[in-house]
Amino acid sequence: MxxxxxxxxxxxxxxxxxxxxxxxxxxxxxxxxxxxxxxxxxxxxxxxxxxxxxxxxxxxxxxxxxxxxxxxxxxxxxxxxxxxxxxxxxxxxxxxxxxxxxxxxxxxxxxxxTVAFTPDDVLVVKGGPEGRRKLLDRAAQNRHPAHLADARAYLRALRSRNELLRHQAAPELIASFDEPVAKLGASVRRRREGVLAELRPHAQQAFAEVARGEEPLTLAYLAAGRESDALAEGGASLEERLLEALRRRLPRDRERGYTSVGPHADDLGLLLGETQARTYASQGQSRAIVLAFKIGEIENLRAAQGRAxxxxxxxxxxxxxxxxxxxxxxxxxxxxxxxxxxxxxxxxxxxxxxxxxxxxxxxxxxxxxxxxxxxx
Missing domain, CATH: 3.40.50.300 (P-loop containing nucleotide triphosphate hydrolases)
Structure with missing residues (x-):
């Protein structure tokens, strides 16, 4: 292009x-x-x-x-x-x-x-999970343009379920959105994890070159409910496990008024050695992490699409x-x-x-x- x-x-x-x-x-x-x-x-x-x-x-x-x-x-x-x-x-x-x-x-x-790098991107390292989800979603959309449509459909279904939760709707009415949320959520997560697996080695190599002497960079997909709801791994049964988690968490979700599990609540884990970058990374290390991630994204697109x-x-x-x-x-x-x-x-x-x-x-x-x- x-x-x-x-x-x-x-x-x-x-x-x-x-x-x-x-x-x-x-x-x-x-x-x-x-x-x-x-x-x-x-x-x-x-x-x-x-x-x-x-x-x-x-x-x-x-x-x-x-x-x-x-x-x-x-x-x-x-x-x-x-x-x-x-x-x-x-x-x-x-x-x-x-x-x-x-x-x-x-x-x-x-x-x-298109891959963009702005000064604001550095904030995703120490900011909330939303910024890191957006970072990963942009990479997924570049790799798979249909990802945007699936993500939007997921958010529409999620908003409908949350609206019913806030208004204390009947359980059976709320449950009518469980299957679309689980199906679309599994699709969004699989694309995120797939792209992360592809770009991870490129990003880790770039970080090793740009931050010589630093602890190695680890990029990990952190799913909400990974321990309590067996959602640590993706795989073919992800949709079924998401659906079970939605049903199991219904009483808690009704009390709080929002859906507590799914890709909207997941995070991208950034570690330097054994330490969480969000807590311990310096400003220079944060810049190096984001730069390495972007280079990983570029190299992955070059490998997959034959062009930068x-x-x-x-x-x-x-x-x-x-x-x-x-x-x-x-x-x-x-x-x-x-x-x-x-x-x-x-x-x-x-x-x-x-x-x-x-x-x-x-x-x-x-x-x-x-x-x-x-x-x-």
Whole structure:
């Protein structure tokens, strides 16, 4: 996959313009608050139909604009050049491929695999389980585009069951949602565990290289009820065991008003040696863990799909110490794929081994080649 160019209109603070990307690396540099991250948002929206860091789609529309935000990009794919267009307005989001409407990312030629690394990602190491579940779900969706549809169907069934629990509905009515929750929950968990098993050796190797001398990294799937409800292992009988756990926990769930077992309550365990990273990892170790996980995801996609995903890196160099930044730059230099990264200091990239880098300066939402002078 190759993203040739990105055009925007009324998209946050970005000027209405078309920006050409390098075939390997595009470096967006400039002071903070100029629009670098907004451009990555546009790229991410094109590939996933979801924002990168914005909490709501409406935040992508330029303040004061009476037009919806529009992002358009041309992709080189095995079947030829295709155009993707995403519009975000008051009525929500709409997307088109070569002029034909699509609804979900898996309709974008089976999914446009994209791996993003932002400063916020470091927070998942010490934060709550939700962030780590999202990290794993994004990896599962990149590997299996249908994962998003299953996850959404699971959440719909779960919300319905929780609504009945909160209103103390009759047990038989609540039980009518047990089978769909168990079936869809087993599907979501199997995909998560499958992807984790695939990327784990790549991530562990990357961590060993980026964090020399540290204790080895362990990635483990931690299921709710793994001890009390025999849910530690997945396998063919997982759906049956989930169903039994839902029925066994019904009195407790009715009392508390929510479903206490299932993939929505699971976690991704991160350990350094024998210690929990969530409790003991330093800031530097946390960055190394997330970087290793992302590299593991990239290498897994390369192995499974025969090509690297689009890689979006937001000001990562400023988050890493010199040795880890040097490792990252060497890795990017050897990556046979497309990278778009932002930085406040282009020298962090110019001195690296990154090949064929195209430098674009960003100032007040305007993006142009490095030596361009912006007129007021």
């Amino acid at each position: 190759l993203l040739f160019d990105v055009s925007t209109r009324a998209f946050r603070n970005l000027a209405d313009a078309r920006v050409e990307l390098g075939r390997h690396t595009t470096v967006l540099f400039g002071s903070n608050g100029q629009g670098k991250t907004n451009f990555l948002e546009a790229c991410h929206l094109l590939c996933t139909l979801r924002p990168l860091r914005a909490q709501k789609l409406a935040e992508l529309v330029r303040i004061g604009s009476d037009q919806p935000a529009l992002v358009r990009g041309r992709f080189e794919l095995p079947g030829g050049v295709r155009e993707v267009e995403v519009e975000v307005g008051r009525e929500g989001r709409s997307a088109r491929v070569d002029g034909k409407t699509v609804r979900d990312p898996d309709e974008l030629f089976g999914g446009l695999a 995903p689009l890689l979006l890196l937001d000001d990562v160099s400023s988050e890493l110490d010199p040795s880890r930044n040097a490792f990252l730059m060497r890795y990017l230099g050897g990556l046979d794929g497309q990278v778009v990264l932002t930085t406040t200091d282009p020298n962090l990239v110019a001195k690296s081994a990154v090949k064929e880098a195209v430098f674009q300066r960003v100032e007040s939402g305007r993006i142009a080649p490095k030596n361009t002078l912006f007129s007021e």
